[in-house]
Amino acid sequence: MSDLTTDHPDAEKLTGMQHEKQYEFSLPEKYFFKSEKGLSKRVIEQISHYKNEPEWMLKFRLKAFEIAEKKGRPKWGPDLSSLNFDDIYFYIRPQDKKGTNSWDDVPEEVRETYRRLGIPEAEQRMLAGVGAQYESEMVYHSLKEEWEKQGVIFLDTDTGLQEHPEIFKEYFATVVPPEDNYFAAVNSAVWSGGSFVYVPAGVEIEVPLQAYFLINAQSMGQFERTLIIGEPGSKFHYIEGCTAPTYNSDSFHSGVIEIICQEGSQVRYSTIQNWSHNVYNLVTQRAVVHKDASMGWLDGNLGSKVTMKYPSTYLVGEGATGEVLSIAFASNGQHQDAGAKVIHAAPNTSSTVVSKSISKGTGRSSYRGLVQIHEGATGARSNVECDALLLDDQAKTDTYPYIEINEKTAHVGHEATVSKLNDEQIFYLQSRGLPEAEAAALIVRGFLEPVAKELPLEYAVELNRLIELEMEGSVG
Amino acid sequence: MSKNQLEIRNLHANVDGEAILKGVDLIVPKGEVHALMGPNGSGKSTLSKVIAGDPSYEVTEGDVLLDGVSILDLEPDERARAGLYLAFQYPVEVPGVSIANFLRLALNARREEDDEIGVMEFYNKLQNAVKTLNWDESIIERNLHEGFSGGEKKRSEILQLLVLEPKYAILDETDSGLDVDALKVVSQGVNAARSPEFGALVITHYQRLLNYIIPDVVHVMLDGKVIRTGSKELAMELDEKGYDWLKEQVAA
Structure with a gap:
């Protein structure tokens, strides 16, 4: 050859x-x-x-x-x-x-x-x-x-x-x-x-x-x-x-x-x-x-x-559980289209989805999720929370949550929030001596904390470092 | 010009084009605690924000000098690192950021990059402050003001004051919304901070707080200006008579 x-x-x-x-x-x-x-x-x-x-x-x-x-x-x-x-x-x-x-x-x-x-x-x-x-x-x-x-x-x-x-x-x-x-x-x-x-x-x-x-x-x-x-x-x-x-x-x-x-x-x-x-x-x-x-x-x-x-979890056996924790950071020119898919195909299955996204400049982050509960998946429970943080006026975020429930006894919760990097928070942190960029990075880290705390320490440290790099020059 | 004072000199400031401060003159020497009183809308809170550098306010005239040096051109964080502290009337929540982490960052921001505060030194400092405020130690692991009651937020402001050890602090209505017990604890904290190296301006509506934090001097603010400066007895007088008699005097 x-x-x-x-x-x-x-x-x-x-x-x-x-x-x-x-x-x-x-x-x-x-x-x-x-x-x-x-x-x-x-x-x-x-x-x-x-x-x-x-x-x-x-x-x-x-x-x-x-x-x-x-x-x-x-x-x-x-x-x-x-x-x-x-x-x-x-x-x-x-x-x-x-x-x-x-x-x-x-x-x-x-x-x-x-x-x-x-x-x-x-x-x-x-x-x-x-x-x-x-x-x-x-x-x-x-x-x-x-x-x-x-x-x-x-x-x-x-x-x-x-x-x-x-x-x-x-x-x-x-x-x-x-x-x-x-x-x-x-x-x-x-x-x-x-x-x-x-x-x-x-x-x-x-x-x-x-x-x-x-x-x-x-x-x-x-x-x-x-x-x-x-x-x-x-x-x-x-x-x-x-x-x-x-x-x-x-x-x-x-x-x-x-x-x-x-x-x-x-x-x-x-x-x-x-x-x-x-x-x-x-x-x-x-x-x-x-x-x-x-x-x-x-x-x-x-x-x-x-x-x-979109990490997917097929809960096919009774009592199976699934959890998806997701972080997305969409900076200039990036499109993060991420989310989760959970299929409840058995009784007493449960799932949790927590999605945290950050968009900056021309960046765009989308949450795309599907929760499906099959007929017969009695007592199935699912809870979805997706929070988006926009760092400036230009940044974009959108949410596409799909929920299909074919079982009467299922409990499904969905919560979505969109917030903007808050001037009051920045001023407050600055008034304690943190420079503006550091204040913004701290707010972002805090926003991600519920997910980041699940990471092993070395990865959490690396994540923080990457976010600081991303935040440089993004405020002011 | 004294090097050991916080001086506000003929300060004028606007918000959204409307004049709020109309020539404030006020001096807080190091080692003293001054009270600033006045009715709603007199400009007390605005004064505190302007001194701290809130970008929503525009300074049109005058100056603020910290130990003889103007701080008006400094960013809020630079002012803080120069030794200024503002205890907010409504402290914001910062989800996901623990008090301990936040204060360590804030302390390190005041130090050289290669001279971060030692872990033991930091925790000792933090624990002492927590004790002074009769607080449970677990508080330091809670996220900054997330789910805090009004009183807890005020206590947190004083906790931060004790840890950060500023040269000058402005307390913006730290007593508002506090019951007597909380008021005592908060005052205990402020009194613990008193030293020849520390000056404070305590903004309040009511004389009540001044039973616990005895001021050296009392200033009264009305319509964007300090109209009267006196001893602590002035506060008592205001408590008895309200502000109307002063307003009349000014108008006359």
């Missing part, structure tokens, strides 16, 4: 780019394989071939491609007209070898990128024991010994497919089939990387399982596919944070996250994405929650140009 070389004509111009200012830099790239631009049958075949996948996966990919072609893009939601697939690389492989097991083996370039993003020492250390996704594939993966002893599987998804084909095949694409939506179909066709997590029955993991994601190639698509399985009575927290350097042409990120919460399990999934402001971030996240199990989502959207993300 002569295509699978570094000699691709486009490879040249992607290298050697220099950083211009903070958060807008890139390091020279060393790729062994980069697919041609655009999405085609040939590209898909190459990906599958290169990954040495079983035949069924190639068939699955090609079928998904057909479905995507048939479906076409959604006709609702944010404007995606400048997202051009013909300009995007759907697969790039950063290094020849499979993922390594120690931090020291992670290429210096990758570590340099972490450093320049200002990821604190402590957080870099946290990366030990996690998969860090650089480019389209895991380059680093390690699993703490005690987890292994407990039978926990924590791998990049490609390795998961190779090493645990039975578990993989049993659950893969059962929660989000390619037919579900256009971007799920695209992801199914070209997926690469992501995390594969399997926690056996009764196993509780106290330390969160963490993955750090980065993309670092111009116009490179990133299509991670995460599959998380919590067996009965298991309990764990999976965390993913994304940070990306800024490039001049549009990037595309479209992940699929599938989570299975078996009976009595407690699973949490937290993510804060801070893609650079040229990334289209279109993600399908969904969990199926069985009897007496609970699923908690924490979803933070700070970066990207356009985000479409």
